[in-house]
Amino acid sequence: MTKEQNRIMAKPKVATTSLAGCFGCHMSILDIDERILQLIELIEFDKSPINDIKEFTGECLVGIVEGGCANEENVRVLQDFRKHCKILISLGDCAINGGLPAMRNTIPLKECLDEAYLNGPSVYNPSGQIPNDPEIPLLLDKVYPCHEVVKMDYHLPGCPPSADTIWQTLVALLTDAPLELPYELIKYD
């Protein structure tokens, strides 16, 4: 989308979601602090935990995804994002690599559930049941990074990526300017 179109049309929309993530990446979005006021000048938030809009209200320019896919609901939401967003960004290491939740990937699912609900040293579960309400989304056999499930357009690494990185990226995308990420923003030690 060109600058010209940007100006003429209504403010572009941005949606965000946290799949199998810790919300740390969303905290980092909020860490842009007072710049959020500038951001609101540029965009309007659609579906996002930030404003608690649950369903998409229309087409979005950018979708920001935190966390990978651990269960079927994550997959559904991610597909929904792909459907509604022109540009999808994997935000943070969980979205990009699976992250911490993916540590279960080498352990069979049944063993994971047994350890969590039956055998773990701190488990108190006299009924010996593993939760199985139809409302609970089924887990996937392993945790998938987003780009293995749908096509992702950009990856912003970091755990979480810093507020400045997120800010720079969004501003670049929204103003159609080249992205400048100085070394300090992309070094991770």
Add this chain to the structure above:
Amino acid sequence: MSENLETVVKTVCEGTGNDKNRMMDIVRELQEILGGVSDDAMDLIATQVGTHRVEVESVVSFYAFLSKNQKGKTVIRLCDDIIDRMFGFERIKQTFCDALGIELGETTPDNLITLETTPCIGMCDQAPAIMVNDEIFTELSRDGAVEIVEQLRAGLAPERLRRRLGDGNNSSPLVSAGVSNNLRKRGEVIFAPLECGRALKKAIAMSPNEVIRDVKTARLRGRGGAGFPTGMKWDFTRSANGERKYVVCNADEGEPGTFKDRVVLTERPELLIEGMAIAGYAIGAQEGLIYLRAEYAYLRPFLEDTLQKARNMNMLGVDVLGKPGFNFDIRIQMGAGAYVCGEETALISSCEGLRGDPKNRPPFPAQKGYLGYPTSVNNVETFCCVARILDQGAGWFSQIGSKGSTGTKLLSISGDIRRPGVYEVPFGISMKEVLELAGGEGAAAVQVGGPSGQLIGPDMFDRIICYDDLATGGALMVFGPHRDLLKVVEYFMDFFIEESCGYCTPCRVGNVLLKNRLDEILHGKGEPLDLTYLEELGNSVKATSRCGLGQTSPNPILSSLKNFPGLYHALVKANQPFQPTFDIQKALGEAKEIAGRPSMHFAE
């Protein structure tokens, strides 16, 4: 540890003067005697030649023809390359498996026969081809395969197996191979009649610098693939500092689809020897090595004999042809089944008794080569050209061929053509003319220069064979319209994955990633961006690999993408609900079973 083993190892090591640089000879011989080089044997070798055990093991584990585990008394190696697959590999394989009652990679329970596959053994013009120990059998039929097994079972040694002898020197007693030359076209340079010693005599009448000047004037470029100007290479080697210098002949001929050096070694070994002696004179070397691929071991007795005859004629030895102070002799160094050893620095590693890892450059072999001494490595055909240049004159040579590419080129042509074989043609000939010569007018594609070269289609058959257009070490594999070209690409990638020495990550890992993505596309799980991925990753592998293997290994994919994009576009699908490799039902399978309920979101 048996005393017998100790004696055997000791004898074999002493045969090389306990020289650890001759490790290839030591382990090859032990492999032959013992059927394998066991842990105990490796310990003994290390002690005997005064090196570390790991040095021995790194050699034994590197080469395909060496093994720690004991193999059968006879090893049958089926050439499993693309051309053989086109001409009956599967049939032959099944026949052997059935007749022997074993699968590929296994040994019969009586330890008599091991069945394996190996990449191109340089017999593509007479596929399907196999090796039985060092013996070669070509155009093998199912009956032929059964007959081989029967005879081996009856106790016949591989060299006594019945075979129809090939033409030319193939039927001489020292070769007695069932190999045909299929020499379809003799040119003026390599396969013209030969008068032994004349070229060398003319060379030693000049000064070494004059010899090099002649090679330069002839504008000779290397025939091994890279096309480096030979005179310049010799100049560098001559002027490099070193108390000794070496001439090495690259007779590894491992590029699948190439077999022209085989025919040169069979019919013109004298010309090669003369060329090497001239090189020795020009650069100031006293020793030459011929690095002969293990697959051509059947030629070794014949080549040793030819060397001996050259010594008898004083073309090798002391004061060669009466030139005081010019001493030169040649030793044959056998390889042991590793494509990368055709790369000149890996070849040098192998000659030094190491695993066939390429070396860092610089220093180039011309500065620091074999054992650290200045070394010129040249292809078989290159040496032969040199001999003719010295005999007939640089002017004569440079008039043949085209301006930038003088002389003739030997082409190895195989595949879907009526007359497969070796053709000596002047540079500057078009692909179309070549195909007409070989009877391949209906070709749908030609792989030029082997897997590391490029795949071209009929719209490019007007292109010219020369260094500036279609450069090639000489391999042309021709595919008819009924062939699945992407299967060819897939096979070539497998080949590079198998043959990578593993030293650098781009080649070791990159080729696997390329192949995996290609497989997904071939299985209908590709999307258009995958093609960009292949191209970008392929170019990265090329740009960041350490030696020529990795620098060319993505070519099958890159050149088919470029010249046959339609094949790929027909397979990839855009706008799919998921990444094509993601299978939601499979991902949910376990959980559905554990929970005993279906998915809320994704009905089957």
